[in-house]
Amino acid sequence: MNAPLFNPSRRDVLAGALVVSFSLRAIPSLAQEQENVSKPPLPGSLKKAPMLDAWIRIDADGSVTVFTGKCEIGQGVKTALIQVAAEELELDPHAIHLVTADTARAANEGFTSGSNSMKDSASAIRNAAAQVREILIGIAAERLGVAADRLRAQSGAIIGPDNRRAAYGDLVAGNVLHVTAQPTSKLKAPDTLKIIGQSLPRIDIPGKVTGGVSYVHDLRLPGMVHARVVRPPSYDARLQSIDTSDAEKMPGVIKVVRDGSFLGILAEREFQAVTAMHALAAAAKWDIATKLPDETNISSIIESLPAEDHVIADKHAESASATRTLQAVYRRPYQMHASIGPSCAVASFDGDALTVWSHAQGMFPLRQAIAEMLRLPEEKVRCIHMEGAGCYGHNGADDAAADAALLASALPGRPVRVQWMREQEHQWEPYGPAMVSRTRASLDAGGNIVDWWYEVRSNTHSTRPPGAGQLIAARHLETPFTPGPPRPGDQPEGAGDRNAVPLYVLSNVRVVHHFVPDMPLRVSALRGLGAYHNIFAIESFMDELAAAAGADAIEFRLRHLKDKRARAVITAAAERFGWSSWQAAKGKGRGFAFACYKNLAAFCAVAVEVNIEHESGHVRLGRAIAAVDSGQAVNPDGIANQIQGGIVQSASWTLYESVHFEPRRILSQDWSTYPILRFGTVPESVDVYVIDAPGEPFLGTGEAAQGPTAAAIANAVANATGVRIRDLPLNSARVKAAIGV
């Protein structure tokens, strides 16, 4: 969406139309440019795509289309984006058609990640919608000869005091929406909101529960063929030789594609492709070179690798003298996204241009990577987002899209659908990195923290495109692409150091991020990045300090916390849980934890109850209660759904999950070798209280529960057993060993 900022013909239209109402213009005169220096920045992603019609299009028939560069990844964002647009445009939400990430149609909003979609895209759309409404009012004022302040927008029309009306579709001739957004908008006042704040049912669910075409997996194009890839047995294995003749003769097989160690097969029907893939895999001879580290010793290995040190907090002040110092080490293993549906993509190459349908999180970066891999100009590649199974970060989606692109370019004229097998998804997706934290803090005689020292060691948390070398297939080509150098991420959002700086008020604090560039296993962004581990560590340690101080876990937190919204979610969760009246019993424990995600997004507090099965060491989850403040709540049930899901998913990571590997291969290849939580082990109940903050900015929610849940469970296990476990996961074997059964 690189439309010119200045268009004389449109300026002419506007100059006439808008004089009545207000000065929304696209005329960057010298004076205005100077003025722009002191102007506030445009809201959200309007900064990246400032033209209003990059976000909202109104056709002559009155139909309204809203464009977002973000993707629906199961978080319900489509519904929330429609709500904010409908609110400011005074439309029925069902009257709005939403277009999501598509390199040919939507603004480049980068990745749908970091719980940023509401902050970036909903802020842009809400402001754009309000500005569009005011433009339409301005034009109608002129047309109806009525002052703008006597007009109102309602149900797709501008209505005057005498009930004369001008339909939106009749007001938009001449590209009047092709103007630059202004930094401030006439947003509706919080007490007048009718759609924002309502739990509008999600627009995608009816199709999903009745068999609609909901996912890229369901896309069927005319003439489409099915493909499978054969991956090496380990990361760097090279294809030495293969006789493809038997596979090529199998029923339905169209062709085998080989380029270096990239191997794929195309067939008319899907199961034919699967069958031929197995034959091809059996015929392939690999040179297995990979030497993976020793899983049982992984945290020492991570600690022994070279690191770049980044001091991200270093503050020292006068304080009371320390009477007691505690220290601890917390560890997290590699953990998987483990999407329920293996990655899938469809690609179609017409001999000149390529179209890719993918469930990856960034269509523009994906386009760049695929164009580089295929040596095509970027404008010859279009990437269109379609939903996949929940990804929770960077899984195999981009790689499957690359596979489809390569295979489609080998079969021009026929769309190619590739889906990974379960074993491929488990083995090849980039995991959430193993991490280690060392922490030390001192208490004064009154039980207050006087100093806090925290060091976290981690790989990168993003190996995403746009570089072609980030794609598995591109690395396996005869002329391979190499991945770019890993990056540590930047504060304040951070990556391995996300949430490594506590929100607590501490007079002496030093936090260091030891960024480890070498990656023994393929890693990238998993929901929450380092926040999951850092909050687990910090909030576990807060409980350890509270216990040392002889203080209640919640009182101890509040004692060190000024932020009102943080205090409010803690108090709400504690009250709803019944913290102060809770009764202890043998084998039963309660735990609490809190974080403000990234120290700038949603505030979330979690309280849980556990029961320890003494014989097995299994941690059984009882009640879980959360309170969350996501700013102005657009769809409270959507927020609750994300937090509930985050609690259950984080409980699974925290109690059960760890990627297993041996020197030559990843051993976690399916659900039996990488077990996750099932219905038999879900909590008794999960209740979420959404605290609305009218008029406040939208705060990201999707990742807010991951860290607090981990620490709340760990604290509850410590409370139930009297033993502190600092290594994740808190599986039965570990708990059993800790309690000495």
Place this chain on the structure above:
Amino acid sequence: MITLNVNGRSRDVDDAPNTPLLYVLRGTLELNGAKFGCGLGQCGACTVVIDGKPVFSCLTPISILQGRKITTLEGLGSEDAPSPLQRAFIEEQAAQCGYCIPGMIMRAHALLTANQSPTDAEIREHMNANLCRCGTHMRILAAINRAAGGMHAAGARAPAKAEEEE
């Protein structure tokens, strides 16, 4: 040619006899409901109901299905006219990504057809075969509970079987 009875209709399919039902449903019959999750019978995303029992369609070759009654998600209801169970999932907003939900609905459908008022413990035990990664479990349980109540009410007017034969 193998003749399959899918959602009350007779369908001739020319896929190889060893083809798992899932690929025939999704490919030849163009039904989206059943999903590929693992191909190993470990996750339940592909669950359909065959002769009243929940079955992993990813593991079941069509050669053994001639003459058996296959019900998929599409056989329960449509977006315009969802079945009570589908409606319960919508009312509880029991989906995040939703990829596992068709399998969840089919497994729950088998339970509710056999047992119109399962306890919460019975539901949890019955659903244990199916995996969800988004953590939608609590809402899935709520939807099944809601449908159990709803089906009770519906059962007073018409036998549950009527719905099964849609």
